[in-house]
Amino acid sequence: MTEALQKKPNYGVIIVLLLGAFIAMLNETLLNVALPSIMNDFGASASTVQWLSTGYMLVNGILIPITAFLIQKFSVRHLFLSAIALFTIGTFVAGFAPTFGILLAARMVQAAGSAIMMPLLMNVLLTSFPVEKRGGAMGFFGLVMIFAPAVGPTLSGWILQHYTWEMLFHLVSPIAFILLIASFFMLKDKKASVKIHLDYLSVVLSSIGFGGVLYGFSSAGNKGWNVPEVYVTIVIGMVALLFFIVRQFNLKHPMLEFRIFRYPMFALSSAISIVLAMAMFSAMLLLPIYVQTIRGIGTLESGLLMLPGALLMGIMSPITGKLFDKFGGRVLAIIGLGITILTTYAFSHLTMETSYTTLMTLYTIRMFGMSMVMMPVMTNGINALPQNLNPHATAMNNTLQQVAGAIGSAFLVTLMQNRTESYAQELTEEAMQNVGLTAAQGMEAMQQQIMNTAMVEGINDTFLISTFIAVVALVLAFFIQRPPRPEEDIPKSAEEAI
Numbered sequence: 001m002t003e004a005l006q007k008k009p010n011y012g013v014i015i016v017l018l019l020g021a022f023i024a025m026l027n028e029t030l031l032n033v034a035l036p037s038i039m040n041d042f043g044a045s046a047s048t049v050q051w052l053s054t055g056y057m058l059v060n061g062i063l064i065p066i067t068a069f070l071i072q073k074f075s076v077r078h079l080f081l082s083a084i085a086l087f088t089i090g091t092f093v094a095g096f097a098p099t100f101g102i103l104l105a106a107r108m109v110q111a112a113g114s115a116i117m118m119p120l121l122m123n124v125l126l127t128s129f130p131v132e133k134r135g136g137a138m139g140f141f142g143l144v145m146i147f148a149p150a151v152g153p154t155l156s157g158w159i160l161q162h163y164t165w166e167m168l169f170h171l172v173s174p175i176a177f178i179l180l181i182a183s184f185f186m187l188k189d190k191k192a193s194v195k196i197h198l199d200y201l202s203v204v205l206s207s208i209g210f211g212g213v214l215y216g217f218s219s220a221g222n223k224g225w226n227v228p229e230v231y232v233t234i235v236i237g238m239v240a241l242l243f244f245i246v247r248q249f250n251l252k253h254p255m256l257e258f259r260i261f262r263y264p265m266f267a268l269s270s271a272i273s274i275v276l277a278m279a280m281f282s283a284m285l286l287l288p289i290y291v292q293t294i295r296g297i298g299t300l301e302s303g304l305l306m307l308p309g310a311l312l313m314g315i316m317s318p319i320t321g322k323l324f325d326k327f328g329g330r331v332l333a334i335i336g337l338g339i340t341i342l343t344t345y346a347f348s349h350l351t352m353e354t355s356y357t358t359l360m361t362l363y364t365i366r367m368f369g370m371s372m373v374m375m376p377v378m379t380n381g382i383n384a385l386p387q388n389l390n391p392h393a394t395a396m397n398n399t400l401q402q403v404a405g406a407i408g409s410a411f412l413v414t415l416m417q418n419r420t421e422s423y424a425q426e427l428t429e430e431a432m433q434n435v436g437l438t439a440a441q442g443m444e445a446m447q448q449q450i451m452n453t454a455m456v457e458g459i460n461d462t463f464l465i466s467t468f469i470a471v472v473a474l475v476l477a478f479f480i481q482r483p484p485r486p487e488e489d490i491p492k493s494a495e496e497a498i
Contacts, residue, residue: 012186013076014124020084020179021121021144023172024114027091028056029152030172031107033303034165041165042100049100052107054218059111061214061402062207065256067119068395069198077187079120084183087113088176095169118145122394131383135376139321142375147314150367153288154303154310161300202255205244212237213403220410256399257392260385265483266393268476269381270400272333275473276373277401278408279340279466283347283366285412286459287359290350294452297356305360309367316371321379323372329380330480332372337474339369344470348463350456373473377480384483412462420451420458427454 031038031052039049070079090109097103122141129137159167216234223230248254261267291297291305323332343366382393427450 010128014128016179016183016186017076017080017117017121017124018140018144019175020080020087020183021117021141022148023175023179024087024110024117025144025148026152026155027087027110027114027172029149030156030168031165033153033156034160034168037160037165038100038103042103044100051104054215055104055108056111056114057218057402057406058211058214059108060115061210061399063112063115064119064398064402065206065210065395066198066203067116067398068257068391069196069255070116071120071123071391071394073196073198076120076124077183079116080183080187081180083113083116083120084176084180085113086110087117088173088180091169091173091176095166095173119391119394119398122398123391126382126390126394127387133325135324135379136318136321138375138379139318139324142317142321142371143314146317146371146374147310150306150310150313154300154307157300157303196253199247199251199255202244202247202251205240205247206255209237209239209241209244210399210403212240214406217403217406217410220414225414256395257389258396260389260392260396263381263384263483265384265481266381268479269329269377270397272377272473272476272480273374273397274400274404275469275476276337276340276370276377277404278411279344279469279473280370280408283344283363285409286347286416286462287363289416290456290459291359294352294455301356305356306363308360309364312364313367313371316368317375320372320376324376324379328480328482329376330477332376333477333480334474336369336372336376337470337477340366340373341467341470341474343369344463344467348460348467350460350463352452352456373477377477380480380483412466415465416455416458416462418458419461420455423454423457424451 035049035052038044038052042049087110090106090111090113094103094106094110097106121144122138125137125141156168159171212233214237216230216232216237219227219233220230225231245258248256248258261270287306288302291302297305320332343362346362347366378397382390382397385393428447431446431450
């Protein structure tokens with residue numbers, strides 16, 4: 001990053017990077033609603049088509065840890081041009097893909113570009129603004145990170161009601177192309193050659209480690225935990241991660257610096273973010289199941305239910321950033337987590353008659369609470385670090401978000417399925433006793449009602465567990481403190497910094 005950019009932020013450059021990251025994050029969830037249509041068009045199975053989402057997540061999980069090295073080695077211009085070019089090519093090809101194989105390959109190319117954009121944007125914001133103004137800047141990062149994927153399903157649902165799934169790519173590709181041209185002319189920063197080399201063994205270990213853990217946990221929700229494909233990949237991933245971490249401590253210039261966890265406020269912010277990410281996925285996963293599967297509400301209406309919450313979260317992110325600069329992270333985190341806990345607990349009392357308005361109101365208030373937590377906590381942790389460790393912090397935060405999301409999703413889906421099965425068995429036995437064995441033939445008519453009731457109770461139990469997970473984050477939030485300002489004279493190596 002140039003000296004000029006550090007002294008006076010180049011808002012034109014930041015806007016281009018924000019828009020690039022926004023369409024990349026939007027694209028991550030845009031395709032989820034279209035998977036059934038793609039299955040029909042290509043005659044593919046559900047497990048095969050699911051790779052459009054799983055593969056995207058895996059490429060992100062594998063490449064994001066490498067971004068710390070890339071940001072230190074290359075200029076913002078080179079990195080962003082490479083990222084937006086990959087994303088544009090992937091999007092264009094996907095929109096005209098004649099076979100599922102080409103569509104999947106194009107989706108992977110998209111993911112490769114997306115994986116670079118988010119950590120790069122975060123690092124530019126951190127280096128462009130002084131510590132006392134970072135909250136406001138990171139608020140806009142929160143707008144991208146949270147609002148874009150939240151609005152994706154609603155936008156996708158509306159497009160699919162009027163057009164085919166190809167339009168999802170045709171809509172994004174011209175925007176990506178315009179950003180590619182704009183970034184070519186606007187990004188002018190030059191960077192002196194940095195003498196650091198990529199440790200290829202670290203890349204292999206990181207790819208196997210994070211890839212195995214992400215794939216294993218993301219598959220567990222659908223396939224169960226007793227499938228070798230699930231538990232073997234998780235074990236292999238964890239072993240590879242252990243070797244990866246040990247190797248980083250033995251390298252002079254590690255690919256991903258784990259010593260940043262020696263800074264107490266960064267370690268605390270990471271712990272809160274991991275716990276909160278697991279709790280956050282409860283509403284995103286369980287509400288669509290409740291609304292669509294049990295209540296029979298359409299895809300578009302399901303997306304619209306979550307839209308006010310996404311919009312409010314987007315509006316609040318920059319405001320929360322300004323409040324963070326003024327009051328610090330602890331007050332915001334405690335208030336936000338309090339709101340999150342209360343609304344999550346309220347979701348644990350769903351019935352077959354809970355109104356659409358009630359669901360929308362609760363979800364919107366919950367998103368308001370979460371908007372006060374995610375970015376303030378993350379920014380508070382990064383503010384504790386010297387500037388030269390920012391690339392490692394951004395890569396670490398983005399990687400942990402991916403892993404925590406996968407683990408949280410797998411845990412919550414498994415919990416919901418187990419509780420649903422348990423309730424279904426109890427309700428079936430109770431119904432058999434009430435109607436008598438002679439009327440057992442009529443049980444088939446009651447079976448659907450029993451399963452729906454059991455699933456509602458399973459979802460309620462899962463929301464209750466999510467409430468306790470959020471309480472853990474609240475307890476941790478009481479230990480948040482404003483970190484001392486990092487020294488101006490930044491050490492040249494991570495070892496000196498620590």
